[in-house]
Amino acid sequence: MNEKILETLEFQRIKDQLAKYLASATGKQELAELMPQSDYETVLSWQKETMDGADILRLKGGMPIPKLADVRPQMKRLKIKASLNGAELAQIAKVLRASMSVQHFFERLHAEKIMLQVLPKEVDELVTIPSITKRLLQSIDQDTGAVLDEASSKLHGIRQLIAKTEAEIRQQMEKYTHGKMAKYLSEPIITVRNERYVLPVLSRERSRFGGVVHDQSASGQTLYIEPASTVDLNNRLRQSQIEERQEVRRVLAALSTMLAPYRLDIQNNAKILGHLDFVNAKAKMAHDTKATLPLLSQAGQVVLKKARHPLIDPKKAVANDIKLGQDYHAIVITGPNTGGKTITLKTLGLIQLMGQSGMFIPAAEGSTIAVYDEIFADIGDEQSLEQNLSTFSGHMENVKAILDQTTAHSLVLLDELGAGTDPKEGAALAMAILDKIGALGSDVVVTTHYPELKAFAYDRPETINASMEFDQKTLRPTYRLLLGIPGQSNGIAIAKRLGIGQDIIAEAQSLVSDDSQDLNKMIGELVEQRKQARERSEKLEVLLTKNKATEQELNDKLTRFEEQREKLYEDARSKANHQVSQAKKKADQIIHHLRQLEITQGGSVKENELIDAQGALNALHQNPRLKHNSVLKKAKQKRDLHKGDAVLVKSYGQRGELLEKRGNHKWEVQLGILRMEIDENDLEKISKQQLANAEKEHEPKRRPVRTVQTRHTSARLDLRGHRYEQAMSELAQFIDHALLNNLSPVTVIHGKGTGALRKGTWEYLRSNPRVKSFAYAAPNAGGDGATIVYLQ
Structure with a gap:
């Protein structure tokens, strides 16, 4: 991309925003060298990298890239076999440690089956040197x-000797600072002069100490004396310090010698870490600015949905839809000043620059950008006093340069084309330039005030009119782009709003031709109709979203109903089959009894016995359609739940009372002194008498409580390996x-790990009023990887 477009659209300000998220010097260097690319495969690869970074940020909070210095100067010194100082070696150690940390991080991502597109291949190029890294650390x-x-x-050993010698010196000198000799000191302190321990002695008392004078105060009242009794000790200390420096x-x-053979690997590691830091920064900025991944069009199509200028506060920016490159390749935007035409040009251009730099864009999901080989812009006042150019001449110089360089794969942005000269000539020139492009x-996207260009855009193929919406009631711009509708001149209306006298306004209106007034009126009506259509569309969008949510809720309810119905039918069939089986057995018994009677009575059976047998068989009759099946009726009654009903919580074996419905399928239940939120599938309606009987019992029968881990009541809960939200839910149920x-x-x-589960566990325990106290387990029982909880 040419430097002028980057300057015109203030691309550096985007880079400045991105710089705030960088931690490494190499990442900042990569940002400084960043330029939008015109190669499709390169842009696609960059976007995949940023997508990987966004996935890692969403799932893991980002990559573990620490603050890293530029180690290239150190690598150059190692090349000439120079010895590095401690600070330089520390910087190299950070790079090596970060390389190992990042490699282990991506290995964990792979183990967790987190699929990434590009970054794992780049991380595979990191060279880790564990033994040397450990030695440096x-x-x-x-x-x-x-x-x-x-x-x-x-x-x-040397430092131990130094510490021992210093202790002996201080012990010897404290005899002066705390004994009778202290009164001869300016201050009862021990200090250092010329790297030797000395005492601040009053000048007049020098003879009482002997030894060596190393310094005196500015006034001459104090001498800094090394007492004779500590000279040998100071000599020994000095010798040890020299040996220490040599070692x-x-x-x-x-x-340094150990690192020299690996200098190219270390430098490459620093480069890879810097690139990962750069990708991390792009993902973080995208998250904070609510930017989205753009789709890339090889056909040169741009479809921006709710695009907003990235340098304007999102709360103030007006989002617009911009389409280019499919049905039309030229947009002519007309309308009054201060309506947002120039901002629209800059929004399109800057979003393209961001997308072609591998960044996410400030637009809605599903937006598409093209990959242009060049983007040109002539925006702003090009007047130059030094070159003796007028505004018109400056613009024409820019347009000439653009026409000389543009290709079939370029994007051209022209602000106020043809302005600064005679309107008729300016309009004619603007149309000729657009024809050439x-x-x-x-x-090409062009803004203009010339009405002739409205007709031009209407007549030319692959060209469309557009305008910035203007509210006729408030006489203020709304900054919304209206594709397909030319802009109207609102100069007289704006002048009226600003307080120009009514007589002037009336005369101005009389001087405007009837055709122009009719055209403006027609455009105004179109704009108003477009505004009403947009408002209706937005209302319908909200209604559609709401209806989709309702539909989803109803589908979920239907699914649950069908599942419950099938279960009830299955229970009913099972019960009915059992009853049929029992009836068949009874019928067999009756028939067998009749046969026995026939045999014992010589072939004749009394009439009353036959009537009794017929009645017994009729009593066994079952309705095959189960219309009045008692099992179904009873099951349905148990599912009909209302506030105040007595219920049995099946998983706990406890009886309680329904207090209030929570959500679609949950109820708040009073269980003794506890209130719990229970899924309605776990509830069974019982009679008030059953509840009263249960409350009278001091020790109600309870079925074992099931937990996720063991399905039996347990005094132990293992949260390791669980995600945070799942772990907190299980913890609440367990308590x-x-x-x-x-x-x-x-x-x-909860384990040790990152500490997130431990922190969440302790926060929950502090907030639960039924928790009496809690503390880490004993060292042999898990230490700070487990917590013992005492309940009231």
């Missing part, structure tokens, strides 16, 4: 760059079950 402090005691056994230099040199095959079964204490195993 043990030897160098990551914050200060200081060489640690563990860097070498010799350094450890530190040796350690730094050894570490059309002949080249470029897409309720424990309270119902008088279990205390209970154990909640």
